[in-house]
Amino acid sequence: MRDRLIFAGQLGFTLLVAAFLVVPVVLSISAGVTVNYFRGIQSGVTLQWVVQVWNLYAGEIGLSFLIAFATLAVTLVVGVPAAYGLHVKGGRLSRVIEEIITLPLAIPGLAIALALLLTYGGFGGFRQSWLFILTGHVIFTMPFMVRSVMAVFASVDIKTLDEGAASLGASPWTRFCNVIVPNAMPGILAGSLMVVTLSLGEFNLTWMLHTPLTKTLPVGLADSYASMRLEVASAYTLIFFIMIVPLLVAMQMVAEKGEKK
Amino acid sequence: MSGIAGHGAAVHIENCGKTFPDGTQALAPASLDIVSGETLVLLGPSGCGKTTMLRIIAGLETPDAGGRVLFDKTDMTAVPIEQRHVGMVFQSYALFPNMTVAENIGYGLKIRGVDKAARAARVAEMVALTNIGGLENRRIDQLSGGQRQRVALARAVAVRPRVLLLDEPLTALDASLRDRLRSELNSLLRSLGITAIYVTHDQAEAMELGDRIVVMRKGAIAQIGTPREIYFAPQNRFVAEFVGAANIVEGPVASGRLTLPGGWLALNDAADNAAAVAMIRPETIGIVAEADAFLRGTVESVAFIGDRQRLVVTGAANKPLTVDAPNTINVRAGERVGLSVTPQAVRVLPKED
Ligand SMILES: Nc1ncnc2c1ncn2[C@@H]1O[C@H](COP(=O)(O)OP(=O)(O)OP(=O)(O)O)[C@@H](O)[C@H]1O
Ligand SMILES: [Mg+2]
Numbered sequence: 001m002r003d004r005l006i007f008a009g010q011l012g013f014t015l016l017v018a019a020f021l022v023v024p025v026v027l028s029i030s031a032g033v034t035v036n037y038f039r040g041i042q043s044g045v046t047l048q049w050v051v052q053v054w055n056l057y058a059g060e061i062g063l064s065f066l067i068a069f070a071t072l073a074v075t076l077v078v079g080v081p082a083a084y085g086l087h088v089k090g091g092r093l094s095r096v097i098e099e100i101i102t103l104p105l106a107i108p109g110l111a112i113a114l115a116l117l118l119t120y121g122g123f124g125g126f127r128q129s130w131l132f133i134l135t136g137h138v139i140f141t142m143p144f145m146v147r148s149v150m151a152v153f154a155s156v157d158i159k160t161l162d163e164g165a166a167s168l169g170a171s172p173w174t175r176f177c178n179v180i181v182p183n184a185m186p187g188i189l190a191g192s193l194m195v196v197t198l199s200l201g202e203f204n205l206t207w208m209l210h211t212p213l214t215k216t217l218p219v220g221l222a223d224s225y226a227s228m229r230l231e232v233a234s235a236y237t238l239i240f241f242i243m244i245v246p247l248l249v250a251m252q253m254v255a256e257k258g259e260k261k
Numbered sequence: 262m263s264g265i266a267g268h269g270a271a272v273h274i275e276n277c278g279k280t281f282p283d284g285t286q287a288l289a290p291a292s293l294d295i296v297s298g299e300t301l302v303l304l305g306p307s308g309c310g311k312t313t314m315l316r317i318i319a320g321l322e323t324p325d326a327g328g329r330v331l332f333d334k335t336d337m338t339a340v341p342i343e344q345r346h347v348g349m350v351f352q353s354y355a356l357f358p359n360m361t362v363a364e365n366i367g368y369g370l371k372i373r374g375v376d377k378a379a380r381a382a383r384v385a386e387m388v389a390l391t392n393i394g395g396l397e398n399r400r401i402d403q404l405s406g407g408q409r410q411r412v413a414l415a416r417a418v419a420v421r422p423r424v425l426l427l428d429e430p431l432t433a434l435d436a437s438l439r440d441r442l443r444s445e446l447n448s449l450l451r452s453l454g455i456t457a458i459y460v461t462h463d464q465a466e467a468m469e470l471g472d473r474i475v476v477m478r479k480g481a482i483a484q485i486g487t488p489r490e491i492y493f494a495p496q497n498r499f500v501a502e503f504v505g506a507a508n509i510v511e512g513p514v515a516s517g518r519l520t521l522p523g524g525w526l527a528l529n530d531a532a533d534n535a536a537a538v539a540m541i542r543p544e545t546i547g548i549v550a551e552a553d554a555f556l557r558g559t560v561e562s563v564a565f566i567g568d569r570q571r572l573v574v575t576g577a578a579n580k581p582l583t584v585d586a587p588n589t590i591n592v593r594a595g596e597r598v599g600l601s602v603t604p605q606a607v608r609v610l611p612k613e614d
Contacts, residue, residue: 091282157353163321164355166342168369168420178368182359 032234049235060220068199079145087153109204145191152187269456270332270423271297277328287313304467305477348422354413363397369420387415501540510578523577524556544585545606554599
């Protein structure tokens with residue numbers, strides 16, 4: 001009886017919290033398909049705002065995904081070998097480097113952006129291209145990739161596996177492909193998931209770094225909140241959701257499959 | 262059977278020492294020769310540098326300047342492990358969790374570009390040799406400790422290594438399994454005729470497996486010899502006490518006799534010495550009637566162990582003597598007994614500080 005009560009209490013509380021978090025999202029999304037938000041849903045349901053947003057911001061949406069996956073590519077190509085190197089080398093120097101890589105987590109995005117602007121702002125071509133934002137995103141997301149890969153390395157004794165493969169005649173590169181990467185897969189997938197999500201949703205740093213021609217989804221969102229009618233901004237949120245939720249679910253599924261293996 | 266093993270290299274180690282970057286001297290410069298086809302055991306307590314020596318031979322560690330490692334007279338010191346053509350069995354086995362048992366065993370062959378059919382045949386041969394039939398498609402985390410050990414061995418032997426290196430391969434297993442695998446491993450190494458270097462801190466393992474044993478202490482070689490030499494003719498007190506049970510007795514030697522509190526022992530050509538140290542193995546001491554012996558003592562305790570009985574005899578030497586007597590003789594605690602020890606069984610040890 002008592003267990004039941006506790007269970008009911010917990011369930012109720014959980015639902016309440018969930019509702020607290022979900023209701024604003026639902027309201028916001030529903031606003032995006034309402035003809036006139038102030039008159040409420042009885043004013044009619046429409047896709048006109050969604051279409052309008054798509055027409056206005058398709059470029060931003062595309063750029064966001066381009067940057068997210070470019071960020072992923074860079075963090076994979078640089079981050080995984082870096083994590084491997086740091087783990088195998090060990091010692092004080094490795095720890096210092098690890099700390100430096102992790103630093104951007106603690107520094108506000110605005111400060112990183114400012115530093116980038118101060119340093120590279122003068123290089124016109126670079127400053128105006130999306131690669132500038134990419135640089136910021138790579139700095140910001142790299143610790144997540146390196147950390148989650150290193151966590152796996154620590155748990156599977158990757159050094160001995162590497163030595164085992166070496167004793168069987170495998171060259172460093174072959175070992176990296178056959179043994180290191182497959183066994184680091186859970187960490188690589190978890191890291192990738194975080195990198196893509198963080199890059200897609202990143203605002204602080206991107207807002208500082210963007211130019212009128214290089215805007216990402218969240219920057220466009222801020223833009224539309226500031227300058228468009230509420231329905232348009234809400235339609236924007238809706239599109240954001242439609243784009244990102246399936247992506248997240250897909251990556252989560254891949255990550256779970258990798259972990260089970 | 263040399264077809265299964267391939268050819269075993271003769272290994273020559275010259276002045277190999279190892280000082281780690283943090284200043285730890287794990288190994289003082291040492292030289293060692295391993296004959297082709299021989300099983301050499303590195304034996305010693307924890308931290309004495311066995312693994313370090315093995316890793317230098319493998320190529321996982323570079324010796325300090327001046328050290329050289331040669332396989333069949335070819336200098337391998339600068340050759341990385343992947344080109345040394347060794348087989349290695351790690352204490353933790355280091356099996357690849359992302360591959361099946363068969364893929365693990367065949368990995369070295371795949372790296373060497375052996376085609377699929379030949380690889381499968383060799384893997385099947387290894388599976389039969391190590392008795393792991395039926396496990397080929399298992400994943401590593403679906404194996405027991407003993408099975409993992411066999412897979413690790415099969416994987417290392419599959420490539421026909423020039424030298425097989427084993428770092429405490431049985432330590433992670435429970436006692437009864439360890440005994441069984443030890444004798445299996447022994448017959449396997451014999452039948453392969455492979456050059457093998459085997460690290461252990463277990464003296465029984467070392468005795469059974471080694472053609473020769475290198476006893477190590479604090480980063481230095483204490484003695485090299487066959488199991489019999491190490492056991493019966495230890496060159497110092499450390500070896501005597503580390504390998505098997507040993508009675509260490511002390512007393513003056515004059516005209517071929519070692520005088521002890523309970524009498525004397527005859528020695529084989531020993532120089533006179535005011536304070537000599539000697540070793541006697543417990544099973545070389547015979548229990549006789551008090552009147553028939555030159556060394557006498559009192560039985561303090563008798564422990565019946567089944568195949569023998571272990572007595573502790575006081576009053577004979579400066580410390581109580583341990584005696585392994587046949588299980589048939591009838592002695593009781595408190596009895597006076599005579600001890601008979603042949604001159605060959607008494608090993609005079611050099612004086613140490
Ligand atoms: N990478 C390293 N850096 C510093 N010191 C080390 C390193 N590896 C080993 N040592 C030290 O060198 C000494 C010898 O180590 P080694 O691993 O060779 O011992 P071992 O005889 O194999 O011992 P065990 O039976 O415990 O495995 C030890 O004191 C150890 O602490
Ligand atoms: Mg060791």
